[in-house]
């Protein structure tokens with residue numbers, strides 16, 4: 001059980017030493033973050049800044065947190081997924097004195113309670129900056145603010161369980177302190193968003209005029225999305241499926257839904273294990289890319305009788321329906337590596353007439369349909385690499401998180417002038433992040449002569465590409 005405490009809540013604080021030992025290893029694999037501590041540590045650019053994070057509480061995130069505190073920040077943290085916390089990482093961070101509210105296997109009510117606690121300092125103050133992953137912290141701030149503008153918004157009925165949980169929590173806050181969210185937004189200077197789905201949410205709010213603060217889209221730094229989303233998933237998808245099912249992958253047929261950054265890495269992950277790869281796509285360009293990779297492009301419904309493994313990677317909803325699962329091969333494995341669990345119709349699966357569900361082990365559920373065939377759903381449709389394994393390894397997360405730290409510094413240093421809206425980091429910073437990670441791999445860069453630089457029209461020291469260049 002989690003251990004109640006005045007200003008942190010983790011599963012088991014006695015795991016802290018184990019967490020610390022693994023953080024020590026991770027630091028050796030995260031040169032970008034360690035270089036950022038060395039470069040910016042002395043000047044403490046985030047001195048005293050209240051930063052709240054809503055981002056998977058993993059060993060890698062622990063190194064991010066301790067980089068932010070090394071730069072002077074006053075940090076509080078929650079995870080952005082009910083299954084993604086690594087309890088020994090949370091324990092180590094709590095032991096280091098950072099208020100963290102996260103444990104693997106939170107209920108939805110506990111998840112949103114953790115998010116609110118991470119947002120609320122003991123003296124009642126709230127974050128000046130947010131590090132968000134998927135946009136749940138940004139959502140809570142905006143829904144809270146909106147609920148104070150118009151309380152009927154919180155009273156509006158919804159059949160979505162998570163929305164019900166959030167609205168109940170916000171009504172409790174409103175009863176306790178009706179001006180809380182207006183004061184919170186008045187203190188809030190910006191948010192840096194980690195992932196594709198969270199960035200979609202930000203652009204949507206920018207477009208409908210509801211965005212309340214400046215935001216930096218970290219996902220679209222090349223050294224984030226073309227690394228974490230691709231190579232991180234290539235590494236951690238197969239890890240998640242193997243830890244969950246320990247099934248022989250070679251020779252089996254895998255259906256990858258979506259062939260964007262995550263889909264490309266996911267397809268390579270299972271192709272690397274000699275699976276036959278099918279791909280579904282709505283975008284003809286990505287579909288053509290899948291063909292060029294030698295994969296078969298078809299629809300989910302075309303694969304039901306042939307695919308042994310289904311992986312959703314779209315950031316969209318209802319990709320694998322309950323009907324799809326009712327028509328799948330016996331023993332099919334179904335999982336999602338997109339940010340939210342709505343890619344698979346889990347609620348409708350649970351309500352399917354005559355369905356039976358048996359938990360094989362945590363995050364592995366066996367569903368048997370009335371006709372006798374069964375499917376295995378991993379991590380209840382939540383992102384399988386963090387729910388069934390430990391997510392991406394440290395080196396690739398160092399690229400993502402170095403962008404996060406640079407974004408937090410940028411948001412704070414430009415807080416007086418930056419406009420409300422969504423921006424990305426400069427290409428020079430993107431190239432600097434890549435540069436920080438080359439030595440670790442023994443890469444030796446070539447330097448252009450001035451004549452060469454002039455010939456291709458770029459500065460000798462970069463930026464080396466135009467803003468519209470596609471890597």
Ligand SMILES: NC(=O)c1ccc[n+]([C@@H]2O[C@H](COP(=O)([O-])OP(=O)(O)OC[C@H]3O[C@@H](n4cnc5c(N)ncnc54)[C@H](O)[C@@H]3O)[C@@H](O)[C@H]2O)c1
Nearest residue numbers: 195196197258260261262281282283314315316337338339
């Ligand atoms: N689990 C992880 O470690 C991890 C890491 C990075 C990103 N993500 C998440 O993964 C998701 C995908 O991210 P991305 O960067 O690859 O996005 P992306 O936009 O590059 O790719 C998504 C692809 O899905 C396709 N798609 C959309 N609807 C579809 C449908 N109905 N059927 C088939 N294809 C469809 C799109 O055309 C697009 O090519 C997001 O939710 C993102 O937040 C997860």
Ligand SMILES: Nc1ncnc2c1ncn2CC[C@H](O)C(=O)O
Nearest residue numbers: 056058060061195339390391392
């Ligand atoms: N090890 C990890 N620590 C923190 N975040 C991680 C890790 N592995 C993947 N991610 C990113 C998840 C992705 O950004 C998402 O949440 O959609």
